[in-house]
Amino acid sequence: MSDANGKKIRLKIRRQDGPDQPSYWQTFELPYEPQLNVITCLQRIAELGRTADGQKTTPVAWDSNCLEEVCGACTMVINRRVRQACSALVDRLLAEADEIRLEPMSKFPVVRDLVVDRSRMFEALKRIKAWVPVDGYYDLPTPRLTQNEQEELYPLSRCMTCGCCLEACPQVNPKTNFIGAHAISLAVLFNSHPTGAAEKQARLYALMEKGGLMECGNAQNCVKVCPKEIPLTDSIAKAGRALTFASIKHWLDR
Ligand code: SF4
Ligand code: SF4
Ligand code: FES
Missing domain, CATH: 3.10.20.30 (Beta-grasp domain)
Structure with a gap:
């Protein structure tokens, strides 16, 4: 035709x-x-x-x-x-x-x-508690973010759980339970939020578990395909630093 x-x-x-x-x-x-x-x-x-x-x-x-x-x-x-x-x-x-x-x-x-079926992406969001807890014993209302903090965090909030970053990632395959770049980046976003930080430790533990951040091979395919141009490799680096800091603190506190 x-x-x-x-x-x-x-x-x-x-x-x-x-x-x-x-x-x-x-x-x-x-x-x-x-x-x-x-x-x-x-x-x-x-x-x-x-x-x-x-x-x-x-x-x-x-x-x-x-x-x-x-x-x-x-x-x-x-x-x-x-x-x-x-x-x-x-x-x-x-x-x-x-x-x-x-x-x-x-x-x-x-x-x-x-x-x-994109369920594995949403399961990953549950693993890293990708939300701000509002029904706990926290000081509310939320402290305001500075303009600089807003500008840094807004791009991370644009994730639409589309799956492009998982599709491109060599670490996402039938042999792994890798959480994916989207979840790592959202963990960074919610850990940087004044109220979201109440769950910071739980998110870091989730990133330390099997299938967490350590399984990222740093191939950087994810950042190239993200349609929202989220700086995924910056988030991965930030999450890595937070894990190192948390491990040292855990070791010193023993
Ligand atoms: S490609 Fe970007 S927008 Fe899509 S799920 Fe991954 S981080 Fe989110
Ligand atoms: S840096 Fe590479 S291994 Fe890590 S999430 Fe992105 S594509 Fe996957
Ligand atoms: S229909 Fe929603 S992204 Fe295409």
Whole structure:
């Protein structure tokens, strides 16, 4: 199928009918329209219901929510690069390649087609208590952060648990329980918060455990793929210093 000038958008999609099912590729063609994003293409494919060679098929499953690169739900591998489908513009993709290739992230279990189960990321957030406790015996209201502190911490708060940093990280594989760069960075964020610091020790212990900070191999892939440009390697270095300090203090206090 093509537009009046014959221009087409060709998408090759890795599909999987359910967890633990074999994957397979299907190719789809859409008439070219300017200013589409990948999510719109997936909507057009669902309406079409046919592959490029005319075979009837089921709609491709994908996940999305905010459609403005805030929720992280639509993260997938697009032309071999992990990113959000809602902000992946077709015109830019076609300027770099003849077709658009979509795959689910490989470091998470596939639920169906492009939908993956990101639970391991949320379990990691529980491990490091990624929240500010407000129902304890702490001095409230919270002391104010200085302008400099706010500027330093705000970028860390932009994490949307999308999974790009885990997808790119060589330490995230079936043999490890590595917590991931997102969780390390959020531990730094919440430990730097005046009220969040009430859980500082628990977060440091979580980072010391198996699967914690020590398993980071410092490959620095995470920082290169983070769509929110979070300074992940700075956070990893800061967390490392905090762990060293806590270990020395623990040793001196014995
Ligand atoms: S740190 Fe960046 S890449 Fe990792 S989950 Fe958060 S937003 Fe995504
Ligand atoms: S620095 Fe390397 S090993 Fe550590 S979290 Fe980032 S990608 Fe993974
Ligand atoms: S739909 Fe929320 S980031 Fe794409």
